[in-house]
Amino acid sequence: MNRNAGLTLIELTVALAIVSLLTMAALAVVANVTRGQGAQKQRDEEYARALALRELLWRDVLQATSYSITETGVALNTYSSVGPETLEPRHLAAVVEYRVRKIGPRSWVQRVQRGRTAGEDLIELVCEGVKSVTMTTDEPHQVVVNEWRPTSDMAMVIIEFAAPGREPEVHLIRRN
Numbered sequence: 001m002n003r004n005a006g007l008t009l010i011e012l013t014v015a016l017a018i019v020s021l022l023t024m025a026a027l028a029v030v031a032n033v034t035r036g037q038g039a040q041k042q043r044d045e046e047y048a049r050a051l052a053l054r055e056l057l058w059r060d061v062l063q064a065t066s067y068s069i070t071e072t073g074v075a076l077n078t079y080s081s082v083g084p085e086t087l088e089p090r091h092l093a094a095v096v097e098y099r100v101r102k103i104g105p106r107s108w109v110q111r112v113q114r115g116r117t118a119g120e121d122l123i124e125l126v127c128e129g130v131k132s133v134t135m136t137t138d139e140p141h142q143v144v145v146n147e148w149r150p151t152s153d154m155a156m157v158i159i160e161f162a163a164p165g166r167e168p169e170v171h172l173i174r175r176n
Contacts, residue, residue: 046129046163050127050130050159050161050169052126052127053109053126053127053130053159054159054169054171056111056126057098057133057157057159057171058171058173059080059089060076060078060080060096060098061076061078061135061151061155061157061173062080062173063078063079063080063091064076064077064078064079064151064155065077065078065079065150065151066148066149066150066151067135067137067148067149067151067155068146068147068148068149069134069135069144069145069146069147070097070099070145070146071145071146072099072100072101073097073098073099073100073109073132073133073134074097074098074133074134074135074157075095075096075097075098076095076096076097076098076151077093077095077148078093078094078095078096079091079092079093079094080094080096081093081094081096081113081115081120081122082113082122084120084121084122092115092116092120093115093116094113094114094115094116094120095113095114096111096112096113096114097111097112097114098110098111098112098126098133099112099133100130100131100132100133103125106128106129107128107129107130107131107162108125108126108127108128108130109125109126109127109130109133110123110124110125110126111123111124111125111126129161129162129163130159130160130161130162131160131161131162132158132159132160133157133158133159133160134157134158134160135155135156135157135158136155136156136158137149137151137152137154137155137156153174154172154173154174155172155173156170156171156172156173157170157171157173158170158171159171
């Protein structure tokens with residue numbers, strides 16, 4: 001027999017086993033990368049949804065003259081109303097309340113704006129997956145629900161998310 005003519009059956013079996021192991025390893029790497037990209041995409045979407053809440057809260061707190069802790073969130077007397085038709089910020093007085101509302105199995109932050117004139121009211125869902133929104137200032141006081149207090153130069157807004165293991169966000173907003 002001519003030994004150089006081809007591969008034996010044992011050599012073919014070993015080669016196929018090596019190729020199948022390399023294929024399984026490549027597929028495992030692709031699956032892990034895909035799973036990681038899916039988790040990153042979910043984190044990016046959560047960040048983007050919470051970004052709208054952060055921006056609205058920052059603008060409203062920065063322009064607030066007084067605030068009140070409510071049973072479901074925080075209310076602000078502010079000069080940063082949003083136009084109901086255009087959703088563009090305006091420098092008009094309004095009472096804005098951020099409250100957590102359950103819609104089905106999910107919790108949402110709802111921004112309720114009550115303007116000083118007719119047609120200025122606006123209700124919008126801002127962010128999903130929030131457990132609570134609260135605020136305090138740098139002046140020591142006892143928290144009393146539905147009591148209006150003047151805002152000071154610095155406010156602290158705390159956003160607690162419903163996702164397990166996610167730390168609450170604390171935002172310091174300095175007015176001067």
